[in-house]
Amino acid sequence: MDEYIIKIQGLNKSFKDKIALKNITFNVKMGEIIGIVGHNGAGKSTLINTMVDVYKPNEGELEFIFDHKSLYDHIGVQMQKSYFEGKSKVIDICKLYKRLTQSDIDIDALLQEFELINEKNTYIKHLSGGNLQRLSILLTLVHQPEVIFLDELTTGLDPLARRKVWEVLKEINKKRNVTIILSSHFLDEIEYLADRIIILNKGEMAYFGGVSSAIDKYSSGEKIIEFQISDERASFKLMKYEAISLTDGRYQIRTNNDGKVLKELFDDVGIKNLIVKAPSLEDVFLKVAGYRLDEEGRIVNEETKCISDLSV
Numbered sequence: 001m002d003e004y005i006i007k008i009q010g011l012n013k014s015f016k017d018k019i020a021l022k023n024i025t026f027n028v029k030m031g032e033i034i035g036i037v038g039h040n041g042a043g044k045s046t047l048i049n050t051m052v053d054v055y056k057p058n059e060g061e062l063e064f065i066f067d068h069k070s071l072y073d074h075i076g077v078q079m080q081k082s083y084f085e086g087k088s089k090v091i092d093i094c095k096l097y098k099r100l101t102q103s104d105i106d107i108d109a110l111l112q113e114f115e116l117i118n119e120k121n122t123y124i125k126h127l128s129g130g131n132l133q134r135l136s137i138l139l140t141l142v143h144q145p146e147v148i149f150l151d152e153l154t155t156g157l158d159p160l161a162r163r164k165v166w167e168v169l170k171e172i173n174k175k176r177n178v179t180i181i182l183s184s185h186f187l188d189e190i191e192y193l194a195d196r197i198i199i200l201n202k203g204e205m206a207y208f209g210g211v212s213s214a215i216d217k218y219s220s221g222e223k224i225i226e227f228q229i230s231d232e233r234a235s236f237k238l239m240k241y242e243a244i245s246l247t248d249g250r251y252q253i254r255t256n257n258d259g260k261v262l263k264e265l266f267d268d269v270g271i272k273n274l275i276v277k278a279p280s281l282e283d284v285f286l287k288v289a290g291y292r293l294d295e296e297g298r299i300v301n302e303e304t305k306c307i308s309d310l311s312v
């Protein structure tokens with residue numbers, strides 16, 4: 001039987017008359033990676049802050065497998081921004097955390113694991129963004145917690161640095177069986193890392209479950225056919241397709257009847273560089289949050305028809 005490390009039931013959180021979280025209910029299994037996604041202001045940080053006792057919920061139950069009074073002995077938290085004294089060296093900060101938490105962890109082994117051993121004597125102010133982020137995750141582990149919370153894991157990092165953070169997290173999750181709860185704006189990150197995801201939409205939990213189940217649930221057998229056309233003069237023949245968009249010279253048609261559409265495209269239009277794929281987590285997210293891509297690939301709010309600057 002699955003052992004739950006955290007159980008959350010009917011959680012509500014408001015700031016004066018602003019409802020930030022509404023009726024949030026989910027469980028976290030031991031050793032799981034849970035990803036929280038949502039548009040700006042959806043409630044991701046509020047959910048994490050409420051789980052780690054920074055905010056008190058207005059209503060609801062929040063139960064940990066361990067005694068709530070010693071919560072901070074069992075959890076590690078990395079908030080959206082980490083500030084460390086720039087004039088300290090990496091090793092000084094690590095030792096300070098070790099002393100403060102009375103941990104017996106082997107700091108060198110931890111630095112090795114995080115590929116930071118060569119930065120041991122580097123001043124914090126000279127660390128790259130990626131290394132600083134890895135250090136801040138490392139520090140959440142010094143007191144050997146069972147659960148770590150990471151808010152906006154890789155915002156501001158370049159693609160390579162992001163990947164390195166992902167690998168470190170996978171590794172510590174596997175090797176140390178640390179349960180990880182993370183929020184992110186990057187759906188590829190969540191798709192890669194998370195066992196289960198929470199999609200927040202305006203403070204409500206629009207979805208909780210596995211990534212592939214989310215895709216199955218919301219795509220209902222839909223396929224995306226992506227292609228270029230051999231002769232642009234034939235483009236008028238594509239006008240009969242409703243769910244079509246054009247981005248960077250590539251057409252996309254969304255359909256529940258890919259066999260029929262593919263035959264038409266081959267027979268009547270003439271296509272090249274074809275890809276047929278299932279919708280991604282990003283497509284699911286847009287659907288759940290009430291957005292779609294217009295024919296030029298821009299994000300449009302279904303309700304207001306406004307083009308959005310929504311960043312996910």
Ligand SMILES: Nc1ncnc2c1ncn2[C@@H]1O[C@H](COP(=O)(O)OP(=O)(O)OP(=O)(O)O)[C@@H](O)[C@H]1O
Pocket residue numbers: 015018019020038039040041042043044045046047
């Ligand atoms: N301390 C606070 N006081 C008042 N309102 C707050 C506070 N913290 C959050 N809110 C409001 O609660 C809602 C949820 O905010 P939250 O920061 O949790 O969203 P988020 O999904 O983390 O957003 P982002 O992706 O922009 O960081 C927003 O409307 C926000 O303005």
